[in-house]
Amino acid sequence: MAIAKAERLMNLALCLLGTRRPLSKRELRESVEAYLEAGSDDSFNRMFERDKDDLRELGLVIETVESLDGEIGYLARRDSNRLPPITLDAEEAAALGLAAKVWQQARLAGAASGALQKLRAAGLPEDVDPYEAHGALEPRIPVHEAAFEPLMLACRDRRPVVFDYRKATAARPEPRLVEPWALECWRGHWYLAGFDRDRGAERVFRLSRITGKVRSRGTSFTAPVPDVVTVRETVASWAGESADRSALIRLRAGAGYPLRAKASAVRELGNGWDELEIPYGHGLDAWLVEFGPDVVVLEPAELRADVVDRLRAVAKG
Numbered sequence: 543m544a545i546a547k548a549e550r551l552m553n554l555a556l557c558l559l560g561t562r563r564p565l566s567k568r569e570l571r572e573s574v575e576a577y578l579e580a581g582s583d584d585s586f587n588r589m590f591e592r593d594k595d596d597l598r599e600l601g602l603v604i605e606t607v608e609s610l611d612g613e614i615g616y617l618a619r620r621d622s623n624r625l626p627p628i629t630l631d632a633e634e635a636a637a638l639g640l641a642a643k644v645w646q647q648a649r650l651a652g653a654a655s656g657a658l659q660k661l662r663a664a665g666l667p668e669d670v671d672p673y674e675a676h677g678a679l680e681p682r683i684p685v686h687e688a689a690f691e692p693l694m695l696a697c698r699d700r701r702p703v704v705f706d707y708r709k710a711t712a713a714r715p716e717p718r719l720v721e722p723w724a725l726e727c728w729r730g731h732w733y734l735a736g737f738d739r740d741r742g743a744e745r746v747f748r749l750s751r752i753t754g755k756v757r758s759r760g761t762s763f764t765a766p767v768p769d770v771v772t773v774r775e776t777v778a779s780w781a782g783e784s785a786d787r788s789a790l791i792r793l794r795a796g797a798g799y800p801l802r803a804k805a806s807a808v809r810e811l812g813n814g815w816d817e818l819e820i821p822y823g824h825g826l827d828a829w830l831v832e833f834g835p836d837v838v839v840l841e842p843a844e845l846r847a848d849v850v851d852r853l854r855a856v857a858k859g
Contacts, residue, residue: 564615726773789822
């Protein structure tokens with residue numbers, strides 16, 4: 543069975559690499575002997591979709607092209623599936639080896655292990671442990687959100703997705719149709735950057751606020767993907783990292799140490815409260831809500847109103 547599948551995958555890969563124009567499912571079924579033996583169209587479709595996904599997992603770049611008459615075709619361009627010779631010095635190989643160890647979830651564990659073996663073949667000596675210098679640390683990127691895996695695959699395959707998303711200020715989630723660009727982990731949370739079709743603009747979504755399943759849409763992207771997707775910069779600005787103003791809050795004594803670390807001024811008020819002056823940027827209201835009754839916003843008025851709105855939305859939810 544394993545040999546038969548490997549032969550079928552090889553034949554499909556050769557068909558996709560050998561064509562100069564997109565081939566339809568019908569043409570591929572007629573070209574691969576194993577597909578001719580499929581008992582029904584449903585059986586062939588399931589087999590083909592699995593094989594296509596397996597080839598993509600192996601690194602083959604397969605394009606999906608829609609013709610003028612609406613027929614879907616597939617091909618793998620040779621220039622998209624050819625890599626230049628790769629040479630690594632010891633430091634580069636060690637850095638990539640360390641990066642490979644970061645991934646701990648099951649979906650990427652096998653790929654990271656295989657990549658590490660290729661790195662050794664490319665110049666990472668067998669007797670050198672790239673992690674030895676970091677023995678006291680275990681680098682990891684935690685992934686707990688169910689949305690991570692389907693979004694990772696959608697980013698790779700350039701497939702639009704639909705999901706329900708609950709904003710921090712909303713009582714209920716709303717459907718979003720998004721062309722996913724990139725995923726990035728920032729301060730322990732995963733974020734997706736992409737083009738929101740309904741709003742016609744770039745948006746960043748926190749994965750922990752995605753509810754239900756992420757569903758793929760079999761269409762192509764309508765907006766160009768930026769050369770550099772600045773997820774971290776966008777999230778940082780939303781979290782107040784690029785603050786250009788100050789806010790005045792009242793904080794319960796002995797609470798809110800992250801806020802105290804950011805404060806430019808602290809004054810004791812007595813009766814178990816302190817007054818803090820902290821940087822104010824977009825997203826500060828969401829952060830303050832996390833401290834619940836330990837924080838009271840004094841000024842500016844718009845920040846106080848935003849915090850009250852978020853608290854009401856939480857109470858309704």
